[in-house]
Amino acid sequence: MNTCSAEPRRAAFTLIELMVVISIISVLSAILLPALSGAKDKAKNITCVNNLRQIMTAATLYSGDNDDVLLPAEYDAGNGAPYQEGWATILVNGDYITAPRSKYYYSIEGGGSVLQCPSGLYEVYQNNPTSRDDIEGMKARPYASESTGTKFYVHTWYGINAALGNSKSYPFTRSPMDPEPRGEGGTSSRTLTSAAEVPFRMPAFFDGFWLLNGHDERISARHNKRTRTNLVFFDGSVETMNTFAIPNVKDTTSGDIRWRF
Numbered sequence: 532m533n534t535c536s537a538e539p540r541r542a543a544f545t546l547i548e549l550m551v552v553i554s555i556i557s558v559l560s561a562i563l564l565p566a567l568s569g570a571k572d573k574a575k576n577i578t579c580v581n582n583l584r585q586i587m588t589a590a591t592l593y594s595g596d597n598d599d600v601l602l603p604a605e606y607d608a609g610n611g612a613p614y615q616e617g618w619a620t621i622l623v624n625g626d627y628i629t630a631p632r633s634k635y636y637y638s639i640e641g642g643g644s645v646l647q648c649p650s651g652l653y654e655v656y657q658n659n660p661t662s663r664d665d666i667e668g669m670k671a672r673p674y675a676s677e678s679t680g681t682k683f684y685v686h687t688w689y690g691i692n693a694a695l696g697n698s699k700s701y702p703f704t705r706s707p708m709d710p711e712p713r714g715e716g717g718t719s720s721r722t723l724t725s726a727a728e729v730p731f732r733m734p735a736f737f738d739g740f741w742l743l744n745g746h747d748e749r750i751s752a753r754h755n756k757r758t759r760t761n762l763v764f765f766d767g768s769v770e771t772m773n774t775f776a777i778p779n780v781k782d783t784t785s786g787d788i789r790w791r792f
Contacts, residue, residue: 575649576754576761576771579738582645583763586689586736589627590618591767594723596625601721603706604693604742605674610707610716617674618703619646619687624676632683636673639686647671648738650753651688660740660748663760663774668740668751690739690749692790700791701743702726702733702765727765731789734762743790747780 590602602621606612622628631640637655652669660668671686693703696714698721710716726733738760740749750760752774760774778785783792 572650572755576759578649579754579761580769580771582648583689583736583761583769584767585628585645586622587763587765587767587769589622590735591723592627593622593625599722599724601703601719601723601726604691604695604703605705606678607705607707608677610705610709612707614677615675616678617676617685617687618691618693619674619685620676620683623685624678630685630687632676632685633673634683636675636684639671646685646687646689648688648753650738651751655686656740659746660751662748663750664752664757665748668749669753670740672741688738690737690751691742692734692737693742693744695742695744700745702735702792703742705742723765729765729789729792731785732764732766732768732787733789735765737762743780745781750774750777750780 593602594600602618604618606614606616608615616624619630623630623632628645630644630646631642633640639653639655650669651671652666654670656667656670656672658667669688671688673684673686676683676685691703692701693705694701695705696709698704698708698715698719702721704719704721706718708714708716708719726735737750738753739751743749752758752760754761754771758774759771760777761769761771762777763769778788778790780790783789
């Protein structure tokens with residue numbers, strides 16, 4: 532006589548139970564995903580802050596090696612410089628920072644560097660930005676380097692507080708500066724000390740595009756759902772600010788923060 536009994540069958544989920552499980556998963560996703568997204572944005576912002584701090588340190592070391600004179604925003608061959616260079620390539624060639632070198636203007640080399648904002652867009656700009664929230668301001672701007680005999684490009688996602696032709700306006704300048712009537716010509720001898728000792732906080736580098744030269748739209752809204760911008764000041768401090776509350780770049784009367792002299 533067979534005394535073995537059949538194993539009881541496992542009960543399947545009912546439709547109602549499945550709907551309850553799906554509802555719970557949906558609720559948990561709604562709770563957790565924004566928190567995870569916020570944590571990711573915060574991590575990107577921290578990386579950006581550290582990038583700007585390292586760039587400012589590199590620019591300070593450059594001045595220390597050059598009689599306190601500020602880093603040129605760029606060497607301009609069209610104005611008489613022996614070769615074309617940008618502030619980013621000057622720092623790379625001087626071993627103050629490291630960054631990938633590209634053979635081509637529109638080809639971004641991988642590897643990352645302190646010149647790449649993690650909240651920026653990984654592509655080369657097509658047009659100058661027209662507002663602080665224009666996505667063109669989130670893209671890379673290539674700087675050419677010609678001084679080593681082999682031309683290459685360094686892509687950067689940060690702007691420099693510079694002028695093209697007037698050393699009495701913004702701290703960094705093109706070298707040589709644009710000649711008259713656009714500028715004053717010649718080479719600026721403005722020092723890091725003079726920029727750091729102004730009676731207000733002056734930004735040196737920022738989330739943004741190329742060089743400032745009076746263009747307010749070159750400040751870029753990148754962080755915290757594109758409402759915040761990071762700035763590093765000549766005193767070495769870095770601050771995350773509401774993009775649309777940052778003083779206009781031409782303002783010479785604002786209190787704590789001013790872009791120009």
